[in-house]
Amino acid sequence: MASSKNDTPARLSLDLSSLPAEAREYVESLQDEIARLNDKLVEQKAQIRDLRREAIRDSLTGLLNRRGFQRVVERTLDFVRRYDSSVGLIFIDMNAFKTINDTYGHACGDQMLRHAAGVIRATLRSSDVVGRIGGDEFVALLWKADEASTRDTATRVVEALARAPMTFEGMEISASASVGVTRLLDGDDVDSVLDRADKDMYRAKTAR
Numbered sequence: 001m002a003s004s005k006n007d008t009p010a011r012l013s014l015d016l017s018s019l020p021a022e023a024r025e026y027v028e029s030l031q032d033e034i035a036r037l038n039d040k041l042v043e044q045k046a047q048i049r050d051l052r053r054e055a056i057r058d059s060l061t062g063l064l065n066r067r068g069f070q071r072v073v074e075r076t077l078d079f080v081r082r083y084d085s086s087v088g089l090i091f092i093d094m095n096a097f098k099t100i101n102d103t104y105g106h107a108c109g110d111q112m113l114r115h116a117a118g119v120i121r122a123t124l125r126s127s128d129v130v131g132r133i134g135g136d137e138f139v140a141l142l143w144k145a146d147e148a149s150t151r152d153t154a155t156r157v158v159e160a161l162a163r164a165p166m167t168f169e170g171m172e173i174s175a176s177a178s179v180g181v182t183r184l185l186d187g188d189d190v191d192s193v194l195d196r197a198d199k200d201m202y203r204a205k206t207a208r
Contacts, residue, residue, distance in 0.1 A: 108173070
């Protein structure tokens with residue numbers, strides 16, 4: 001069996017003209033069966049890719065979920081250790097999200113999360129990595145960013161959310177968030193990075 005450049009099995013082309021009719025029919029039927037199996041294999045590979053993608057994606061927002069984001073942070077920490085690179089992290093917690101859910105219902109809450117995800121993604125660079133790691137908690141990993149520039153970016157995220165209220169069933173609902181920032185440091189692990197940023201966010205939230 002041959003394979004194409006994209007690793008998809010390719011059907012072999014054989015000259016069957018010299019074979020007896022019965023043998024030719026048998027080989028042709030065998031080729032058809034191989035082609036069907038090849039199609040099934042390609043379909044299964046696509047399904048496996050989709051399942052792997054779904055395993056690290058948040059189904060509501062399309063962002064990385066906690067597992068997916070943690071994997072990115074783990075790999076980035078290895079990079080930081082090797083090359084002493086400066087990488088920032090923003091922890092974003094939506095304000096009054098429970099009130100929105102309780103007042104307007106979960107459909108409104110879900111729409112707010114999708115809305116916030118879109119605003120956050122649009123505010124950051126294409127190279128930055130964004131995830132949703134909890135109910136109303138978002139995180140962003142910023143390449144080539146020291147703590148000062150990370151904090152500046154976090155401020156821009158907060159301001160962008162405040163300028164972009166969401167419309168739900170004809171009502172305009174404000175979006176706001178509290179943020180915390182940190183840098184990825186040599187000696188960190190995923191939990192220590194997220195915990196440090198979470199604590200910084202909590203200080204900002206309690207100071208409101």
